[in-house]
Amino acid sequence: MTPKHLIQKARDFKLEPEGTRILRLWRWPRLLAMNIVVCVKQIPDPAAPQSFDSSNNLNRSGKLILDEADTYGVEMALQLVDKAGGGEVTVVSMGSSVDVAGLRNALAMGASKAVIVSDDSLRGSDALGTAKVLAAVIGRSPFDLVLAATESSDGYTGTTPVQVAELLGLPSITFAKAVSVEGSSLKVSRQTEAGYDEITAPLPALVTVTAGVVEPRYASFKGIMAAKSKPLEVLSVADLGLEGQVGAVGAREEIVSVVAAESRQSGEKYVDEGDGAQKVVAFLESIKVL
Numbered sequence: 001m002t003p004k005h006l007i008q009k010a011r012d013f014k015l016e017p018e019g020t021r022i023l024r025l026w027r028w029p030r031l032l033a034m035n036i037v038v039c040v041k042q043i044p045d046p047a048a049p050q051s052f053d054s055s056n057n058l059n060r061s062g063k064l065i066l067d068e069a070d071t072y073g074v075e076m077a078l079q080l081v082d083k084a085g086g087g088e089v090t091v092v093s094m095g096s097s098v099d100v101a102g103l104r105n106a107l108a109m110g111a112s113k114a115v116i117v118s119d120d121s122l123r124g125s126d127a128l129g130t131a132k133v134l135a136a137v138i139g140r141s142p143f144d145l146v147l148a149a150t151e152s153s154d155g156y157t158g159t160t161p162v163q164v165a166e167l168l169g170l171p172s173i174t175f176a177k178a179v180s181v182e183g184s185s186l187k188v189s190r191q192t193e194a195g196y197d198e199i200t201a202p203l204p205a206l207v208t209v210t211a212g213v214v215e216p217r218y219a220s221f222k223g224i225m226a227a228k229s230k231p232l233e234v235l236s237v238a239d240l241g242l243e244g245q246v247g248a249v250g251a252r253e254e255i256v257s258v259v260a261a262e263s264r265q266s267g268e269k270y271v272d273e274g275d276g277a278q279k280v281v282a283f284l285e286s287i288k289v290l
């Protein structure tokens with residue numbers, strides 16, 4: 001029997017009655033594990049004033065926090081590993097390692113280890129450069145699933161995860177509202193404008209999760225203390241063999257200007273003087289809703 005068949009067999013045992021499961025767990029303890037990688041971005045605290053450098057890049061030299069959008073991926077991963085009956089969650093990031101409070105937060109929630117790629121030569125990386133770095137880190141060790149948010153809260157091109165999937169040769173499923181694993185397949189309810197797509201994909205795969213896919217836990221005091229001694233690896237571009245391919249040198253995107261978002265116009269108020277309904281209908285007709 002090939003390792004692939006063994007893994008499939010081991011996963012299928014989760015569906016068997018409790019007594020059988022304990023016996024099989026003993027026989028194939030490692031094969032029941034599910035290893036999940038979560039891409040997490042450390043971003044400047046949105047509550048603090050933001051500034052840009054001369055290349056229109058967001059100034060990330062101050063306090064950094066775990067992007068709230070990524071807490072959903074961390075929680076989802078923890079729940080899937082729990083359901084699988086073993087395995088671990090690894091968080092990976094690209095950015096400055098001067099402040100790693102965001103990664104410690106993910107470790108305090110329950111992730112087992114963190115890896116951050118931090119290097120001066122990454123300055124000016126675009127989304128594809130970021131994806132190359134993340135794919136190189138993720139590809140170093142075997143994994144079952146990669147999770148990311150659909151888009152980050154500070155830059156949000158929403159393109160990084162699918163580029164990671166392409167570079168790793170993985171199926172990618174975006175906008176997940178619900179994720180479950182059955183045997184060696186992944187089941188995802190994918191949010192669309194009209195409703196949901198029900199998707200099945202083989203593992204390993206990459207999934208981007210929306211806010212609300214799960215309710216992220218707060219780190220407990222015990223978790224915060226444990227996080228201090230969990231492994232946090234800092235890698236350079238040279239460690240990944242990506243010299244000359246990422247950073248400003250390899251970037252194909254450039255931020256040409258940054259402008260303030262247009263403020264929203266206040267809505268029109270109708271005072272009902274007996275003709276309120278007609279006014280609303282006329283308005284809906286004018287915007288072609290009716």
Ligand SMILES: Cc1cc2nc3c(=O)[nH]c(=O)nc-3n(C[C@H](O)[C@H](O)[C@H](O)COP(=O)(O)OP(=O)(O)OC[C@H]3O[C@@H](n4cnc5c(N)ncnc54)[C@H](O)[C@@H]3O)c2cc1C
Nearest residue numbers: 039040094123124125148149151152155156157158159160
């Ligand atoms: C012109 C330009 C200049 C840049 N300059 C720099 C720079 O000087 N230094 C630098 O470090 N970066 C730089 N970046 C990279 C940038 O910070 C982002 O990491 C990258 O553009 C992707 O961010 P996004 O908001 O578009 O991600 P999205 O595609 O919106 O993010 C979706 C999800 O992908 C994952 N993800 C995205 N980015 C990261 C990440 N960095 N680490 C881990 N997971 C991630 C997260 O799960 C995130 O929620 C630059 C990007 C551009 C376009």
